[in-house]
Amino acid sequence: MAPHASVPPARRTAPTDPAPVGELVVAPVTITPTKPLTPTHVKGLLWTDVLVKASARVGGVRLVWNNRMATVTTQATAFWHHLDLTEPDTDWSRESDLRIGERYVRFHSERRDTDRRAIGDYLTRADQEGWIHPAGRRMLDLWSAQLDQLGVAELGLGVDRPLATGAQAMVDALADRGLLVDHRRFGGPVHLDGPRWGLPLRRLIGDDGHPNYLLPILRELVPLIQPGRLFLLVHDDDIAADYLLLDRVLTEFGARTARLPLSRVPVGGAPRSSRHGGWHGTTLGDLAATEGTVDRAAYRLGMRLYFAGTLHRRSAQPFRMSLLRRCVGRAARLLGRTPTDGTNASVPSLAATLSLLRTQQGYVDPYRLTATLLGKRSGPPAPELRAIYT
Secondary structure (H helix, E strand, O other): OOOOOOOOOOOOOOOOOOOOOOOEEEEEOOOOOOOOOOHHHHHHHHHHHHHHHHHOOOOOEEEOOOOHHHHOOHHHHHHHHHHHHHOOOOOHHHOOHHHHHHHHHHHHHOOOOOOHHHHHHHHHHHHHHOOOOHHHHHHHHHHHHHHHHHOOOOOOOOOOOOOOOOHHHHHHHHHHOOOEEEOHHHOOOEEEOHHHHOOOOEEEEOOOOOEOOHHHHHHHHHHHOOOOOEEEEEEEHHHHHHHHHHHHHHHHOOOEEEEEEEOOOOEOOEOOOHHHOOOOOOOHHHHHHOOOOOOHHHHHHHHHHHHHHHOOOOOOOOOOHHHHHHHHHHHHHHHHOOOOOOOOOOOOOHHHHHHHOEOOOOOEOHHHHHHHHOOOOOOOOOHHHHHHHO
């Protein structure tokens, strides 16, 4: 298995035991670098950013992000194979995230035969060499610039790192624990055995030998399991069934787990996947380029007031540009006030407030934090709070 990390032995943990004080491992859902960042993506990223920064003030936190968790998937490689077939001479370094995303939408709207062998070769390159198609690399560069402007903590979008364990080692470890329904000897797929928990079967490897997106996630997370760590799985509601299954599998390997499902942000009346389009004018690139009179700090705080404070965890509100503008304007007014404009010396310290806002799972809830410290009656954000929000 070298140079990959070993898979930990099975260690059953009673779910009713109190969570030990230890490191919080935050694992947000992967995003393939094939489309612009939509309001749903921005909500997830900002919730994660505020959660990690705030929780780190009251305990140990580790954010898990590895590009290969998203690129060693057919969702990415099948699209990139299509681009090589249809546009072999395109200079992707000159393309915008919108134009690449438009191609991605067209790719999913058209029916075509799949070259399994070619996609398998792409998956192998992505897995073993960290290869990313030039269109994907361009998308990561654009995301990096947009997230830097937004003040999101460095995710490592430009860093290549192998997954923590090999695919076969992970499959063997799952099989050893009886967690698979394996039909490969009949030329069929491999499924995670969800029915043992009352969940559906979930394909892990297709009959073509290609992995489902859950396999690279397991390859990265399972080797991180250690006593005292709590894994927080951040994901959108539409894939809750997959993440409930992922939660169960990690528990079988001895992990303590919690899930943070977030509702999608409807655009144009429907909370649909980005592969169906309809996101023009609402992407992170669009929002960053919108004309305004506020500075970067107000933009960063205002975006968090909207996506973490107005759009709560289960919010069904559609994206509203007018409301986002109001949040950015409020942020500018908050930041423009001096500490004497209503600061109350009896207000508890930030650390004390953060401790009170910690959930039973050990993380600081971004919505409660935003509502408590940046509500209508609050004073200007203290420097420590500004560090979390801007």
